[in-house]
Amino acid sequence: MTTAVTTQQATVSGADTGAGDAPPPRATRRGGRGIADSAPRWQIFLPLGLYLLFTLIPFYWMLLFALRPAGSTSLVPWPATTAHFDKVWNDLGFAIFFRNSLLVGVASLIMTTVVALAGGYALARFKFRGRNGFLLALLCSQFIPGALMLVPLFEIFRNLNLVNSLWSVVIAETVFQLPLSLILISGFIRNVPGELEEAAWVDGCGRFRAFCAVVLPLLRPGLIAVGSFAFVHSWNHFLFALMFLSSQEKYTIPVGLNYTIGAESVDLGALAAGGVVAAVPVVIVFAFIQKWLIAGFSAGAVKG
Template identity: 75%
Template sequence: MSTATPTRPTAPPGPARPRPARPNRAVRVGRWQIYVPLALYLLFTLVPFYWMVVFAVRPRGSTSLLPWPISTENFETVWNGLGFGVFFANSLKVGLASLVATTVVALAGGYALARYSFRGRTLFLVAMLCTQFIPGAMMLIPLFEVFRTLDLVNSLWSLVVAETVFQLPLSLILLSGFIRNVPVELEEAAWVDGCSRLRGFLVVVLPMLRPGLVAVGSFAFINSWNNFLFALMFVSEQDKYTIPVGLAFTLGEFSVDFGALAAGGVVAAVPVVLVFAIIQRYLVQGLSAGAVKG
């Protein structure tokens, strides 16, 4: 008599393992739709800078598309012959002074707008915004008369004052928004612990405003560095020119030294590129996330 061997019960078939999804054709098309415009925009943006670097570092008389062999003749001509060392120092002084003045005044005014309620605050903010629609060229004659009365014409301080006045409204509004995002309860806790209002602001609020301060300060410095109109109108002596005015005076009446002009452009662009490379992390935080985390 034969006995049948017992069979193991088979487990019910489980769900089929999903196959890895292939990239959708629509997704691939969508990526090309993003990358191609970005590549064209990048090419359109970088080609002028490439030609500026090529003209600056290639030898005089060369027509090569590649900057080889590299020559520093144009930089020596610009820095020593045309006085760009003095122009660079003047631009640096004006930029740093405008940065400090704009940041300090905007910080004090922004705190007042964010923490105090007073009659006319909304009207004041609207007036600050409206000043951004006034072109700087319309204010040249009034500013010149003011600076002439104060004996600031042909002085770098006139550039610092003008740059601070024109950059202050937007900086004040930005910093007031950052300070408003800081909970007032943090300051009140510091007051309970014995801090004065000033010390509470310096210890509690100011460290949280780092992204906003970097954003405001960087805009103030870059705008002062690149400003041409005020430096052209309020300064007449060559030893007080800034870089934009110095670049304009490299253009001759009947000829243009493209190598020297390109070298001056490189000298003017390098500090701006370095500033943005160093502060880009804080700049993005300051323009997007605000001043408070968590």
Template identity: 75%
Template structure:
């Protein structure tokens, strides 16, 4: 006779998993690590080929001699680069674009830093309406701003001046930059500033010593975005700059194309010259750029 005490003392039976339970799941539930390698590398290889072909085509036209139809740039020549740099005034275009890009970067970062701090740390009555206006301004294309900006700059006698392009680029970049920096500042604990105030710092000193060093990824992200956009922007430079000595690289590339013919070698060389600074910028700041955009894209 089995007593109650013997039943409670008996060990609990352990279920042995069947072969079906050991078998890995298939279909959409299958782990990515169990997939064959060709399923991973084949799509990536196809994407890489389609991405690199245009770059190779540009290098091909820029490095092979004029009139050549070879699919390999041999013998390599730099005559197209010398032509656009000297005869087509690309040295001047490069300097103008660099000046516009750096000035836009500095002005956008400084103004967005001040505005973003106000949005992140202060509460005022029209704050929600102001944020809504900033967001709605992102839906306005830059082409709609050309006529009013041209009239304003004409009244101020700033047409054919790089200052007009810098101001227009800064105004166009400020809404998004201010939103990103304000969200990034929200991720910085407010108690850090309060601790600095207790130690005798005023608001500006506490921001400069405590908060500003923590904003480096966000500032790099905003500044690089402003620089690249102003470097590549075509409309403002075309509309506000009439003198060839004041034009930027995008407008200079447009001068290489006419209604009758296109100098493909010079155009390809000019495109490489225009792309090199942007590639170098992203190559050096990609770590901070990804961190800044990811931190500024979410609410803290």
């Protein structure tokens, strides 16, 4: 009986669709491949290859000058030498510059992330008068060049006796990066449903404990994205460190690189080696946080 019913249903289905109908298109059978998927591979890889070549040539040129001996004109760094790295690390004081840049970068990362997390939570969870105006002011502050902040910041740091202190650079970097970080963190928190916190309140958690137990774990990709941008910006920024630091033992790497350029000559090998020393930490940071950075850009989807 079951076989007969199945055969009858198959016959009716075949009659409805028509035996002479053409098979569905290949794109439909394969899951709906689009036009981009059917494009030739060279149309995809050729632009990407040209872009990659355009990006990597400056790095190769820097490595070439850093590794080949002084006076060599070879386009291949062989035989390679580490004399330039020894010169910038020991003779020019890049070991001290590296330590100062690391302290400034880590401190700016912590301060920016903590303040942005507290302010972003307030903007995302509380309704108060002037919130939209405050957000608009944060957005408008991104159009103000950092150079316009030098004079007022210098006067503030001079009155606080913070000139020629690494803390002046840390505070300036935090102030400069905080508006965008606040906006990003508030967006991440706004995408976390408030019902999750309310359920924790019902279970007996206070607001702070519920935030730490429920919201904070979901913000990890966003926090890593914001913190990484804060670190990289502080590591590479030249203007604040140049204006607020006056003694060589307080210089960061960008300022130290500037002083490898003489008035009448440039030691290209030392300059390239210093550039490699400055670039390596940034490359390592992005290599380790790449997946978190991509997740941070697409944060907001709550899976349950």
